[in-house]
Amino acid sequence: DGGITQSPKYLFRKEGQNVTLSCEQNLNHDAMYWYRQDPGQGLRLIYYSQIVNDFQKGDIAEGYSVSREKKESFPLTVTSAQKNPTAFYLCASSPRGGEKLFFGSGTQLSVL
């Protein structure tokens, strides 16, 4: 089955700790994205990548980092610089040039 897999589903971060959220897709999509959703809020774009080894900052990139070494994978690291990391994180992908995004099932990140 083609799709986007995010792991883990739930993640807890201690103060000062970096954590990495995994996102893998087997849809052969060129573009991948990370969004953040806070309660009662829309989705806000953190980072996106349209091609391997290239990525761009979204609207709220501060405190986050990404890499795109493989077409299938786009991990997101929430660094200790992100002071309010508690949120629901969604990874998405799309064919190049397409706005119709396909989303993973999300990772809920909480701070201990």
Next chain:
Amino acid sequence: DQQVKQNSPSLSVQEGRISILNCDYTNSMFDYFLWYKKYPAEGPTFLISISSIKDKNEDGRFTVFLNKSAKHLSLHIVPSQPGDSAVYFCAASARNYGGSQGNLIFGKGTKLSVKP
């Protein structure tokens, strides 16, 4: 400043009746609009889209209407079913104005409850 606004946080409708979800936008460069449906603890799924060259797009029970002069779009679900209960997000992009691919601007969502 919110560029995409869904002013109704929630909507309750009786099964079999019409559900109308509204969305307003402020950026006149937006030319492509999408609706996504989201269940709790899951990722959003694409529902229907419309280009600014059209004023209506229909897919089964779902119809999206676009009023460019009013910068308003709406999603109609007829007839509504209990399985339609979810949060619906409106999203917009400026694909013909150098908008970053996939840089969709999302509204805050409207929670639809369809009662049996």
